[in-house]
Structures are given as structure tokens and as C-alpha cells.
Amino acid sequence: MSKSINKINSTAVPLNLENVDTDQIIPARFLKATSREGFGENLFRDWRYNSDGTPKKDFVLNNPAYKGKILVGGKNFGCGSSREHAAWAIKDAGFDVVVSSFFADIFKNNALNNFLLPVTVSDAFLTKIFAAIEKDAAAEIKVDLEAQTISVNGESEKFEINNYKKTCLLNGYDDIDYLLSIKGEIEAFEKAHS
Amino acid sequence: MPKTLFEKIWDKHVVKTIEGGPSVLYIDTQFIHEVTSPQAFKGIEKRGIEVFRPKQIVATADHNVPTLHQELPIKEELSRVQVEKLIENCKKHGVELYGLGHPYQGIVHVIGPELGVTQPGQTYVCGDSHTSTHGAFGSIAFGIGTSEVEMVMATQCLMQSKPKLMRINVEGTLGKGVVSKDIILYIIAHISASGATGYFVEFAGSAIRSLSMESRMTICNMSIEMGARGGMIAPDQTTFDYIKGRQFAPKGADWDKKLAQWKELYSDEGAKFDKEITINAADIEPMITYGTNPGMGISVAGHIPAESEIETKEQPAYRKSLDYMGLAAGSEIKGKKVDYVFIGSCTNSRIEDLRLVASFVKGKKKADNVEVWVVPGSKQVEKQAIEEGIDKVFEAAGFNLRQPGCSACLGMNEDKIPAGKYCISTSNRNFEGRQGPNARTLLASPLTAAVAAITGEVADIREFI
Numbered sequence: 001m002s003k004s005i006n007k008i009n010s011t012a013v014p015l016n017l018e019n020v021d022t023d024q025i026i027p028a029r030f031l032k033a034t035s036r037e038g039f040g041e042n043l044f045r046d047w048r049y050n051s052d053g054t055p056k057k058d059f060v061l062n063n064p065a066y067k068g069k070i071l072v073g074g075k076n077f078g079c080g081s082s083r084e085h086a087a088w089a090i091k092d093a094g095f096d097v098v099v100s101s102f103f104a105d106i107f108k109n110n111a112l113n114n115f116l117l118p119v120t121v122s123d124a125f126l127t128k129i130f131a132a133i134e135k136d137a138a139a140e141i142k143v144d145l146e147a148q149t150i151s152v153n154g155e156s157e158k159f160e161i162n163n164y165k166k167t168c169l170l171n172g173y174d175d176i177d178y179l180l181s182i183k184g185e186i187e188a189f190e191k192a193h194s
Numbered sequence: 195m196p197k198t199l200f201e202k203i204w205d206k207h208v209v210k211t212i213e214g215g216p217s218v219l220y221i222d223t224q225f226i227h228e229v230t231s232p233q234a235f236k237g238i239e240k241r242g243i244e245v246f247r248p249k250q251i252v253a254t255a256d257h258n259v260p261t262l263h264q265e266l267p268i269k270e271e272l273s274r275v276q277v278e279k280l281i282e283n284c285k286k287h288g289v290e291l292y293g294l295g296h297p298y299q300g301i302v303h304v305i306g307p308e309l310g311v312t313q314p315g316q317t318y319v320c321g322d323s324h325t326s327t328h329g330a331f332g333s334i335a336f337g338i339g340t341s342e343v344e345m346v347m348a349t350q351c352l353m354q355s356k357p358k359l360m361r362i363n364v365e366g367t368l369g370k371g372v373v374s375k376d377i378i379l380y381i382i383a384h385i386s387a388s389g390a391t392g393y394f395v396e397f398a399g400s401a402i403r404s405l406s407m408e409s410r411m412t413i414c415n416m417s418i419e420m421g422a423r424g425g426m427i428a429p430d431q432t433t434f435d436y437i438k439g440r441q442f443a444p445k446g447a448d449w450d451k452k453l454a455q456w457k458e459l460y461s462d463e464g465a466k467f468d469k470e471i472t473i474n475a476a477d478i479e480p481m482i483t484y485g486t487n488p489g490m491g492i493s494v495a496g497h498i499p500a501e502s503e504i505e506t507k508e509q510p511a512y513r514k515s516l517d518y519m520g521l522a523a524g525s526e527i528k529g530k531k532v533d534y535v536f537i538g539s540c541t542n543s544r545i546e547d548l549r550l551v552a553s554f555v556k557g558k559k560k561a562d563n564v565e566v567w568v569v570p571g572s573k574q575v576e577k578q579a580i581e582e583g584i585d586k587v588f589e590a591a592g593f594n595l596r597q598p599g600c601s602a603c604l605g606m607n608e609d610k611i612p613a614g615k616y617c618i619s620t621s622n623r624n625f626e627g628r629q630g631p632n633a634r635t636l637l638a639s640p641l642t643a644a645v646a647a648i649t650g651e652v653a654d655i656r657e658f659i
């Protein structure tokens with residue numbers, strides 16, 4: 001897994017649907033692995049493949065015109081189950097950024113914990129992104145974590161991310177590294193509260 | 195300053211807060227299961243550290259266990275490997291496991307409360323979104339991802355930003371045939387599947403107060419289906435009576451001390467919520483979903499919305515959803531033939547649910563066109579159902595009573611609804627493929643499921659009681 005994120009400039013894959021839930025991102029029957037790798041293969045399994053395993057032509061991931069490191073989804077992306085496998089699958093399939101106007105909470109945390117950057121944009125900007133990709137599949141989207149901006153066709157918008165998470169992503173730290181470093185404080189807390 | 199119930203618990207569990215960032219939140223108990231824990235154990239080992247507080251973890255096997263012949267080795271290889279891995283990991287790291295064959299085994303959100311592990315004023319997490327169930331006891335409980343499971347194993351803490359707070363008051367008396375599942379399906383239909391994203395929700399009001407613990411759990415369980423981080427209900431005498439005497443409940447002097455603390459757990463008069471909604475209980479009818487997210491619910495006596503009633507932007511997703519379900523916009527839902535009835539899941543598989551179904555079904559027979567699966571939430575629920583003769587009622591009705599597990603709620607084991615078939619389900623998610631590839635799920639209460647089992651179609655329970 002590539003740690004640390006800063007600038008990502010890439011074409012994008014548009015998935016213009018609202019309420020994309022984690023059961024679609026990775027159906028439960030593919031959750032039986034005991035490692036984190038290899039989930040990309042089954043990303044959007046039932047939308048992407050027929051039951052006999054042949055690709056569904058009309059699904060965007062099977063359209064060679066669309067590729068890149070950025071996945072753009074509709075409102076309420078990642079709702080449903082807490083399965084981190086959804087974030088693993090997206091990351092494993094080669095994406096570093098997911099853009100939506102609204103993310104489900106747990107998905108957002110899971111994404112951040114896996115160095116997959118969730119970028120929340122306004123409804124209006126999301127519409128612009130979809131329109132830009134529709135017009136030209138080669139349209140480049142620029143995401144700058146340091147500056148907290150996302151741009152397409154020369155227009156850009158600021159996005160929110162909390163400072164702590166931003167520092168983690170920019171430097172490739174994770175929460176566990178931090179929490180282990182304050183173990184003494186945690187033990188003191190336990191003593192005071194027992 | 196007046197505090198909300200949430201704030202009283204949150205404040206007691208914050209180890210420290212990072213400037214401009216999240217807080218370090220102490221977790222009292224973590225529940226784990228076979229599907230979202232193996233990578234976390236692996237992570238711990240890779241870091242070369244130990245599980246920090248193994249005694250504060252409770253494990254069970256539920257998500258992919260078979261619900262028939264649990265005494266035999268699991269046939270499906272990948273499932274077997276996951277369950278074996280859990281046994282091995284728990285043994286190695288000193289974690290208590292209520293695995294297959296154990297009298298306490300069951301769905302993680304059913305066993306926590308029934309064993310008395312779940313108590314007011316505590317913090318609970320599990321690598322499963324329906325951890326919100328435990329909030330029914332007046333605790334902060336929420337689902338987490340596997341990296342966070344690992345985090346809690348490593349340090350018993352999580353990095354969390356304080357969520358916004360919402361209170362939903364349900365006031366008044368519920369109508370005939372309306373149960374707690376209908377309350378929550380009604381709320382989600384009203385505020386949508388994302389209406390509470392970013393919020394932690396407290397449920398309050400006279401209608402909520404009147405509910406049993408099982409019914410309260412059903413409501414908190416599904417709070418996640420409107421996007422909420424979790425749901426909670428202030429503890430009261432109903433809560434204390436439920437906990438008293440359970441295996442892990444405090445005893446003797448400890449009980450008195452705890453009880454005094456628990457009685458302080460309520461939102462103070464004048465405490466501030468970021469959002470507040472009040473619902474009239476009398477407006478709630480028996481509910482059913484017709485689409486592919488839990489917000490797509492209507493009264494069983496109602497119509498599926500016409501496309502013109504849906505916002506233009508949402509119409510493509512709406513069409514896709516109805517197309518998947520094979521249902522027509524604007525049509526009635528009542529009378530729709532169903533193929534399967536699933537009574538189970540951490541939403542509605544407790545003894546109260548089984549009793550409710552049995553009380554309606556007693557002396558009746560299932561319709562020929564349906565197959566009915568009843569999957570108890572735990573070994574203890576199963577045992578009690580047998581002691582009360584509920585198994586006999588089901589058998590006489592032609593229902594199939596299985597062994598405990600998540601089963602057709604998510605179709606990870608062999609309990610899948612075949613493609614294209616309709617299933618009335620007491621579970622919590624009607625997503626595409628949730629109960630099996632191309633399966634069509636209609637979410638409803640145990641009573642509405644029971645009447646569908648007898649009539650073979652979507653029916654209005656109010657016409658039968």
C-alpha cells in the first residue's frame with residue numbers, strides 16, 4: 001500500500017450514482033479473505049461482471065475510455081456496512097482519491113486509514129466534474145492535499161480535511177503509530193478511571 | 195452547563211484532545227467476529243506488539259457460520275478458514291471466544307446485551323456497523339473498520355472527532371400492529387438514508403420510553419441506516435431490570451454503585467442538540483421497503499412513489515432501484531407475492547421477536563408459495579424458544595427453524611435468496627445483492643413478515659389482528 005499522499009493529477013472514472021453502498025463496492029461473499037490484498041479484482045463485482053464472469057459492457061470500469069487514480073461518485077458514497085474491505089478494494093484497484101458530495105462516516109474513516117483520500121465537494125462542483133468527464137474522458141482532475149484544493153478545467157474548489165489527518169496523510173503516519181506513542185497517558189487514564 | 199447523554203459519556207472517555215484534530219477516546223469493550231478481525235490480528239503481529247487489554251475484548255463467530263448442522267465441520271473452505279483463524283487468534287492473544295458450539299454463541303449484537311456485557315455509560319466498538327445496537331442501553335457504541343479494530347487491540351483507544359448531536363422524539367401511542375421496527379423504518383423514510391450522517395442520535399419521547407429493551411435495540415440497530423454514527427436511548431428502570439441478574443452484570447454492592455451512576459445518565463434539561471425532530475407515534479403505520487436502500491420505505495397500505503415525486507437528480511438511481519426490484523413506480527405494494535420470509539438478524543432475532551411471530555402464527559400454516567427461515571440471534575434465544583415451545587409452533591406452521599448466525603441478512607454462508615426472488619426480511623439492509631446476487635429484499639417488522647408467511651404476499655397486519 002502506497003503511504004503518503006500529496007498531489008494527484010489524473011483522469012477520473014465517473015460513477016454517477018447516489019447511495020453507492022459498500023455491499024456494491026465489495027459484496028459480502030468476497031469478504032472471506034484473511035489478508036488485506038487482492039480485493040480490487042472484485043471491486044463492484046456484481047455491477048462489473050455477469051454471473052458467468054464476463055464483463056458487463058455498459059459498466060464504467062469496463063469502458064476503456066475511463067481510467068485513472070480518481071473515482072468520482074454520487075452523493076452518500078460508501079453508505080452501509082463498516083467493511084474496510086470497500087476501501088481496500090478501491091485502493092487495490094489503483095485509486096488514490098474518491099470524490100463525492102457526501103461520504104458515509106465509516107467509509108470516510110476507513111478510506112483515510114488506508115491512504116485513500118476522500119474529497120468532499122459541493123453538489124455544484126460535483127456536477128461540473130461529471131460534466132467535464134462526460135465531455136472529455138481525458139479531462140484531468142488535480143487534487144492538491146497540501147493546499148486542500150480540487151480543480152477541473154481551470155476551476156477549483158477548496159475541500160475540508162482535519163489538520164491531524166492531513167498531517168498523517170502527507171507524512172505517511174497512521175493513528176496506531178500515534179496512539180502507541182502515548183501509551184503512558186492511556187495507562188494513566190485507566191488508573192484514574194478504574 | 196447542561197449536558198446531553200452523549201456528552202456525559204464522551205467526556206468521561208476522552209484521554210486527550212489534539213489541537214484542531216480528533217480526540218483520543220477510550221474504549222471499554224470491543225466485540226470482534228471472524229470477518230473483520232483477521233487482518234487486525236495480523237497487523238498487531240506485524241508491528242511486533244501484544245494485544246493491550248485482551249480481557250476487554252469479546253469474540254464470537256457469526257457472520258459466515260452455517261445455520262444447519264453447526265456440529266459438523268464448516269463445508270465452505272474460506273468460511274472455515276476464517277472461523278479457524280478466529281479460534282487460533284483468540285487463543286494466541288488471550289481473548290474470550292464464544293465460538294460455534296459454545297452456549298453463548300450468537301450474533302455479536304445479540305449476545306453482548308443478553309450476557310449483560312452491554313451496560314449504560316460505557317463505550318463499545320466492533321468491526322460491524324450495527325454496533326449501534328448497544329446504544330439502546332445508554333452507551334456510546336459504534337461500528338469501526340478493521341484498521342480501527344487493530345487500533346483498539348493495540349491501545350484500547352480510537353481517534354475520534356466529536357460528532358454532531360441529534361435528538362429524535364417519538365411522542366404518543368403506537369397504533370395497532372405497529373412495532374419498533376416500523377418506528378425506525380418510518381424515521382429513515384422521512385429523513386432519508388443519509389439524513390443523519392455526521393450525527394449521533396438520541397431517541398427519546400414517550401413512545402420510546404414505553405418500549406422493551408429488545409424493541410429499543412431494534413431502533414438503535416438501524417440508526418446507522420440513516421447515516422448516523424450511532425443511536426442511543428437514556429437508561430431507565432426498563433434497562434436496569436433487563437440487565438439485572440445477567441451473567442456479566444454487576445452483582446451485590448457493585449450493582450448498587452453502578453446503578454447510582456446509571457441513574458445520572460440522561461440529557462439534562464436545556465442540553466443543546468444540533469438538530470431536533472419530533473414525530474407523532476400515531477402517524478406511524480406498518481412499514482415496508484420497496485427499493486434498494488433502507489430509506490425507501492412506505493406504509494404497507496401505500497403506493498410506491500411515482501417518478502414525478504422523486505427529485506430529478508435522484509431519478510436515475512430511483513429507476514435503477516425499481517428495475518432491480520422488478521416493481522413499478524406508482525403501484526401498490528400490498529398483494530405483491532413473495533417467495534421467502536426471513537426472520538432473523540441482529541435487528542429482529544431476539545426472543546421477543548420470535549414470541550411475537552409465534553403469537554400470530556400459532557395454529558396457522560404458511561402459504562405454499564413461500565419458504566420461511568427463522569434464524570435465532572443466539573444459542574440462548576434458541577434454547578429459550580425451545581423451552582417455550584415456540585419451535586413447535588413454527589414446525590406446525592411449516593417454518594424452518596435454524597441455528598444462530600447472521601445467515602440471510604448478508605448471505606455470506608449458504609443461506610442466500612436465489613436471484614430474482616422476493617424476500618420479506620426482518621433484517622436491516624435491502625441493498626442490491628445483500629441477500630444473494632440479484633435477490634430482492636423487502637424490509638419489514640417481524641409481524642409484517644409473519645403475516646406474509648401465512649398469506650404468501652405483502653399484507654397489512656392490521657386486517658388480521
Ligand code: SF4
Nearest residue numbers: 324539540600603604
Ligand atoms: S445480522 Fe446482519 S447486520 Fe447484524 S451483524 Fe450480522 S450481518 Fe451485520
